Amino acid sequence: MEIKILKPDKKLYEGKSDKMTLPGREGQFQILDGHADIFAILDKGEIIIGENKKISIISGILEVLNNKVIILAEED
DSSP, X not given: OEEEXXXXXXXEEXXXXXXXXXXXXXXXXXXXXXXXXXXXXXXXXXEXXXXXXXXXXXXXXEEEETTEEEEEEEEO
């Protein structure tokens, strides 16, 4: 799946991965390649892309649409 993580003033990440782990309001959850379309609010924590890429955020919103992930985030 294609992933873009954006802040208001810059791009934090752009690339592809088959999985990612996110800090949701109700707890940590995973998005896998081919995931159903979803919209979610993110809480403070780490976004983990694949096995080792980590990005700390304060908050954000996530949209998965047609196997493309877009996250608008506030970086920690």
